[in-house]
Amino acid sequence: MYFNNELSNLKDHLLVTLQNNSDVERDRINFILWDLKFLDCFLHLKRLPFASECGMLEFSQKMIEIWKIQSHREPYDCPYWKEVIWKTKQEFRAEYSFPNTSLAANKVDDVSPKFVMEVIDVFVENLNVVVKINDPYSWLFVPEHKEQIEQVLKELKLLRFFVCFVSNKCIEPQYRHTTFYIHALIEASHIAMVVWLHLPVLNGIVNQYLAPSEVSRLRSDFMEMKIKSIQPDISRNNIYIDVLQALKSTIPQAQNKHAVESGIVETPTQNLTVGLSDQMVNLQEMLCFLRDNLIHLPILDLEFHLQDMDSVIVDAGLLIYSLYDIKGEKEDTVLDNMNRALGFDLPRNIEPIKAMVYLVMQKAFQSNLPRVHGLGYVDFLLKNLKDFQGRYSDSLAFLKNQLQVIQTKFESMQPFLKVVVEEPHNKLKTLNEDYATQIIRKAYEVEYVVDACINKEVPQWCIERWLLDIIEEITCIKAKIQEKNTVEDTMKSVIASSQLARTPRMNEEIVGFEDVIETLRKKLLNGTKGQDVISMHGMPGLGKTTLANRLYSDRSVVSQFDICAQCCVSQVYSYKDLLLALLRDAIGEGSVRTELHANELADMLRKTLLPRRYLILVDDVWENSVWDDLSGCFPDVNNRSRIILTTRHHEVAKYASVHSDPLHLRMFDEVESWKLLEKKVFGEESCSPLLRDIGQRIAKMCGQLPLSIVLVAGILSEMEKEVEYWEQVANNLGTHIHNDSRAVVDQSYHVLPCHLKSCFLYFGAFLEDRVIDISRLIRLWISESFVKSCEGRSLEDIAEGYLENLIGRNLVMVTQRDDSDGKVKACRLHDVLLDFCKERAAEENFLLWINRDQITKPSSCVYSHNQHAHLAFTDMKNLVEWSASCSRVGSVLFKNYDPYFAGRPLSSHAFSISRILLNFKFLKVLDLEHQVVIDSIPTELFYLRYISAHIEQNSIPSSISNLWNLETLILNRTSAATGKTLLLPSTVWDMVKLRHLHIPKFSPENKKALLKKSARLDDLETLFNPYFTRVEDAELMLRKTPNLRKLICEVQCLEYPHQYHVLNFPIRLEMLKLHQSNIFNPISFCISAPNLKYLELSGFYLDSQYLSETADHLKHLEVLKLYYVEFGDHREWKVSNGMFPQLKILKLKCVSLLKWIVADDAFPNLEQLVLRGCRHLMEIPSCFMDILSLQYIEVENCNESVVKSAMNIQETQVEDNQNTNFKLILIEIHLFYLFDMKGIESISTDMKEKKLTVTRDVDADEVQLVVEKLRNVAYADEVQLVVEKLRKRGML
Incomplete structure (x- = not known):
């Protein structure tokens, strides 16, 4: 609708007058626009007789004249102005009545459905404004009965849908359709007229003209009686029936025009007030489900079924509108008569409606599933099916047999899924992965159907049918696998899963340039x-x-x-x-x-x-x-x-x-391109002559771009070194990848095994240029079901194999490895790869980033991102906006935060994050970074497998056990809560699926209750920061966590008898960190952990006897760190022969050690020795000279004799033992320690770490530069002495 010239000029004049006056409220401007829009619509109806007969046109013209007069009055005279408008409309109300003219009299040939919809759209827009106004001083405020307006607004929308539906299905105009459009205009105009006549409402002033009783009657009359549902009488029912019958005959030839079918479904069911039989109740329920799911279908699926759905909708409309004509009659008789008259068999016609409802619901779910899956999802489903049947036995009783069959079917498919993971290069790779994808999709459906049954969100008849179809489809998939002999063929060549990362690790040395x-x-x-x-x-x-x-x-x-x-x-x-x-x-x-x-x-x-x-x-x-x-x-x-x-x-x-x-920076030349490709594929070996030509051709195809070359090398390194395979790569790359690294990334992704695709795309959930902690990444992969279980191996070990495979393909860059075992500790992705992951993940409905400036609104893709996808947010407001539209999202990853919320709990009503999260009912992963503080743990989300967040509370609710699927619980404390002990409820020990529990300084809330509980956390692998005050408490917790691999805990002066008590740690424990809160108290127990590899003790009082007894129990220890330790026995540590046979790294920091006695055969495999702040230590024992495995000694803030002994060890290691890889690092040492050191050949420094390194490379110029640099820093007098000493040695 557009304003006519007269109204447009009036609007402009009024707005200019008001806007030039600062005293005029914005609300008055809004009211003017609102009122003039109605008037404009009323004037557009002047061609129709009903507009004149009911007074609509006359009222509109008079109101325009009043607005013209008002436009010349003083704008600040608000009360008078409002009173005049109110009185005028009061007079109109007394004269107005519903149009009684016949539809035939209003027949106008050129009334188009488009015009009808435009008029209704304006009315809907204006009513929306009224509904949203809550300010009692606003001119558009409705003081009472707003719910009636909301109902009318809903029905106007439905009427608009009906008009749209009819117009889209009409092949050619017919009289009955024009009659329907006129009827729609009359109904909509009447509603609009009543609302327009009612506003504005006067508060107070009107009472001097009307008694309270009259005001009450007025409001009752116009708000409760005249604004009412569109509940047609018999004649109007006939209009609807006639138009639907006409449509029924034309549907087979109708063209699909993407009508919003879901809107029209609600129209016939909205106001059904007659008594209904059970069948009719079921019909109404089915139509509601059809309405709710139609909008979830993508366009292609919608078009495919549109003709069938139109028939269902028309038949349902005919049935229900016909029932409005039979009030007062016996229902059975009426239904028989109606069926004969309309040719409508209710029982028979409900069945196709049922079928359509089921089909639409199923398609709506299936069409929006992500297209990339984790093969571990079946493992998760099988565990949950057993739990569901135990916890919800009543709700699932009627499905017991079907669920048991499904469980058996999925279990029978596990060997096949194992093969898909372990043999990604099988000749039937594509077929295998296609079948695996179909299996995972069926697993998603089972989870949804079971949950819908528990929560009664889907009718029982639909659930039973769906599960039967799933059983049939799984059976069909299995038959196809067996028909192709997929399992038998692939199992013959299954390789050990440990070979997943068979590509040799390459260093990051640069080639070229x-x-x-x-x-x-x-x-x-x-x-x-x-x-x-x-x-x-x-x-x-x-x-x-x-x-x-x-x-x-x-x-x-x-x-x-x-x-x-x-x-x-x-x-x-x-x-x-x-x-x-x-x-x-x-x-x-x-x-x-x-x-x-x-x-x-x-x-x-x-x-x-x-x-x-x-x-x-x-x-x-x-x-x-x-x-x-x-x-x-x-x-x-x-x-x-x-x-x-x-x-x-x-x-x-x-x-x-x-x-x-x-x-x-230039591109690579051809020589550099081939050199880099050869290095990345073959390492230190040379390329076979047979592969050289094709290899050089592939290198040339990479467009001289190093990243493309490295990625292609990753593809080649995973293939057989045969010409035919390399030819395939060359053919797949084609000629289009020049200067386009994205094409190479796409090819690298394409050849990934299906179990690695989800792992790779998940990197898109991380921020650009961020170093990614591997432990956290692997925990997330496991919680997302990306990792397929394998008997005899932990999920963490399998996931590390996945990561090494991606590294070997040059898709992931290593930024840090562990010193002791070489495992990756941190990694990152190149920007190009990260961008690819984000874009491809969005395309596959796998991961969507919702950024602070996100243009797409939740309402525009309500369902497209509502199915098992992962959402990454960077702003809390985005999380609030999207939460209501994403109930089926599997992961919420919060990667940034608004500074307003940093470090404080989101406890206000508007941003209560626990309340917001309840909308994500299928949430499995909640990862909140950057100190987003949750006001409470969302214990209602029982699908959760991973939680990482910050909390302020000093206790956790006992309802935490409701999260019976939880595997990882990481709760960091805010600065306000730091240092306080958090109380952990005994119900945590009922959470038998827990694998990782990380909470700073926690203690059992009720130790007696914990003692009585028989439950154990057999799956728990990492436990960080329990706080113990008694050995008995530690023993109790260790008994309940028998399979721990990593433990960090804090103890406080644990008392025990005179002799050392042996504290038996879990047999699988590999890492143990013990910290004492009261520093330098004796440790009262001896550690027994036969497979322990890493031990860190901090803040204890120790002696040689204790360390000797501990060493006897730690034969496999590889890393020992002693921090802030007070040594007894006159500050002496004796290490006997054969002690610490597997130790590789020994670090002593701020220990009170004075004398260190080490037997010749101790530490036989030591590689690194680090001494920091050992100011009392006299020297490093000379036996370290003979440890052939020693590669590195670092000395920081130790006395002169320690530095000298370190230099002597270096001299022996390098010159006598020919250990050319040996390195000595001296940090923050006083320069006069160098006076009498022999064998100084060169010195270099790293001032950012205040580090001085002594090596065996002779370079007098370098020494001169170092000395000159040292003149500019502290210890100037000492520098001069060093210079003199170096000159005497002939080095300067």
């Missing part, structure tokens, strides 16, 4: 005395970050700078996080004050860098504003400080440049 490296090195070491920015730019995948990191870690470069620091910016960044990253490198983690504001941190960084020569790496800069933020922190004092900057954009590189021109 030698000329570029040399050019950049010269710019860093030479050039201007002032500060300079060495910037590199180029397309993604060229290797900018790898090249920058090589220069940043180049020893010949780093040795010339006092401070080295780096940060990675990325597209979305936090200024404060960048400053913290730089400060951590510049002054050390322990000296950084994270509570400071960004401006204070920037000032601290600037002052830290001011007197020093620094090297800064700023990686992945996207905008000039980043450089504006950071450049002020980098002072220029003409000391040759340098900054390395990488970016994709030339404009950014140019903007940040100072003296040196930006370097545009």
Whole structure:
């Protein structure tokens, strides 16, 4: 609808007058627009006689004249103005009545359904405004009976759907259709007229003109009687019946026009008030289910079934509207008569409606499932089916037989799924994975149907039919597998699952760019005395970050700078996080004050860098504003400080440049391309001559882009080294991948085994340029059912195999490995790969990012992201908006936070996160990062398998046991709760599926209740931070966790008898950290853990006897760390022959050890020795000279004799034992310790860690540079003595 010229001019004049006066409220402007929209619609109906006969046109013209007069009055005269309008409409109300004119008299040939819908749309829009107004002073406020308006609003929408439905199904105009459109206009106009006549309502002033009783009667008359449901009488019923019968004859030829079918379904059922039989109640229920699920079907499925659905809808409408004509008659007689008259057999016609309802519900669910699945989902379902049948036996009683059959069917498919995982290169790979996907989809359906049955969300007849279909489909899948002999064929060549990661690990050494490296090195070491920015730019995948990191870690470069620091910016960044990253490198983690504001941190960084020569790496800069933020922190004092900057954009590189021109990083040449491909595929070996030609052709096809080459190498490294297989890769790559790394990523993804696809896409849930903790990643993978169980191996070990496989394919970059066992501790993804994961995951309905500036609204994709998908949020308001539309989402991953909510509980009514989360009824994973504090644990979400969040409370509710599926519970404490002991209810021990329980400093709430409980947590593998005050409490908890692998706990002065009590830890325990809260109290028990590999003791009083007895019980110990330990026996530690036979790493920090006596055969496999703050230790025992496995000694803040003994050990290891890999690190030592050290050949320093390294590489120039640098720092007098000593040795 558009305003006519007269109304448009009036509207503009009124708005200008009001807007120029600051005293005019916005509410008055809104009322003017609201009123004029109604008037405009009424005037558009002037062609129809009913508009004149009921007074609609006359009222509208008079009201326009009043508005014209009002437009020239003073705008601040609000009470008078409102009173005039009210009185005028009061007069109109007295004259108005429902149009009684015949429909035939109102017949107008050019009344189109489009016009009818436009009129109704305006009325609906205006009624929506009234419904939403809650301010009693608003001119649009309705004081009473708003629910009637809401009901009328709903019915107007339904009438609009009916008009749309009829118009979309009409092949050609017919008289009965025009009559229906006129009827719709009359009904809608009447409703609009009544509401328009009623507003505005006067508060107080009107009472002087009307008695209270008259006001009450007025409101009752117009709000309760005249605004009522569209409940047609007989003549109007005939209109609906006539139009539906006409449609019934034309449906087979009707064209599908994507009508919103769900809207029309509700129309015939809304106001059915006659008495109904059981069959009719069922019919109404079925139509409601049909309505609710039609909107969930994608367009293709909707079109496929549209003709059948139209027939069902028309038949249902005919049936129900016919029933309005039979009030007062006996129902059986009426139904017989109606069936004969309409040719309508109720029992027979309900069956196709049932079939359609079921089909639509099933399709709505299936069509929106994610297309990438975790093969571990069947494991999860089988466990839950048993639990469901036990917990909800009454609700599921009628399904008992079907569920048992389904359980048996799925169990029989487990060997096949195992084969799919263990033999991804089988010739039937594609077929196997297709069958596996079908099986997982059936598992999703079973879970949904069972839950719908428990919660009575789906009718029983539908559930029974659905489960029978599932049984039939699983049987069919199994038959196809057996027909193709898939299991038998693949089982013959099944490889051990341990070979999943058979690709050899490659180091991250760079290949190529030698000329570029040399050019950049010269710019860093030479050039201007002032500060300079060495910037590199180029397309993604060229290797900018790898090249920058090589220069940043180049020893010949780093040795010339006092401070080295780096940060990675990325597209979305936090200024404060960048400053913290730089400060951590510049002054050390322990000296950084994270509570400071960004401006204070920037000032601290600037002052830290001011007197020093620094090297800064700023990686992945996207905008000039980043450089504006950071450049002020980098002072220029003409000391040759340098900054390395990488970016994709030339404009950014140019903007940040100072003296040196930006370097545009070139592409690889053909030689470099082949060299990199060969290195990544064959490692230190050479390529076979048979593969060289095809290999060089593939390298050339990669478009000289290093990232593409590395990814293709990942594909080749997983294949047989045969020409025919490499030819297949070349053919698949085609010629389109030049300068397009996305195409190569797509190919790498395509060849992934199906069990790795979900794991890889899940990386899309992490933020750009973030280092990912492997333990956390694996826990999430397991909770998401990505990991398929394998007898004899833990899920964690299997998941590590998956990760190593992805690393071997060059899809994941390792950033940190464990020193002792080489396992990956941290990783990250290249930006190109991360972008691919996010985009592909969204396409597969697997993962959707809801960002702060998300354009898509929840209502626009209510169901497309409501099925077993994963949602990642970056803003709390987005979480609130989407929660109501995503009830079936499986994971909520909160990756950022609004500063308002940081560190405080979300306990207000508007943002109570536990209340919000209840909308996600199928939630399995809840991962809240960045200190999002939950007000309470959502114990109603019993599907939850993983929770990670912050809490303020000092206790956990006993209802936590309702989360009977929970496997991982990680609750961090806010700063306000830090240090307080959290009470853990005894009901936690009923949560038998728990695998990981991480809560800082917790203690059982009721130890007596815990003692009485027979339940054990047999699946628990990691337990972090229980707090014990008695040995008996520790023993009790250890008995209830017999399969622990990792334990971190705090103890307080555990009393026990005089002799040491042996505390038996679980036999599978591999890592143990014990911390004493009251420092230097004796430890009162001896540790017995036969498979323990890692032991950390902190804050205890120890002696040689204790350590000897402990060593007898720890034959497999590989890592021993003693922190803040007080030694007894005159501060002496005696290590006997054969003690700690498997120990690889020994770290002593701040121990009171004075004398250390080590037998010759002790520590036979030691690789690393670290001594920090051992100021009383006299020396390192000489036997360490003869330990052939020793590779590394680090000494920090120890006395001179310790440093000297370390140097002697180094000399023997290097010169006598020819241990060329041996390395000695000296940190924060006084320089005069170097006076009498023999064998000094070169010195280098790392001032960011205050580290001085002594090696066997002779380079007098390097020593000179180091000494000159040391002159600029502390200990100036000591430096001079060092210089003299070095000169005597001929080194200067």
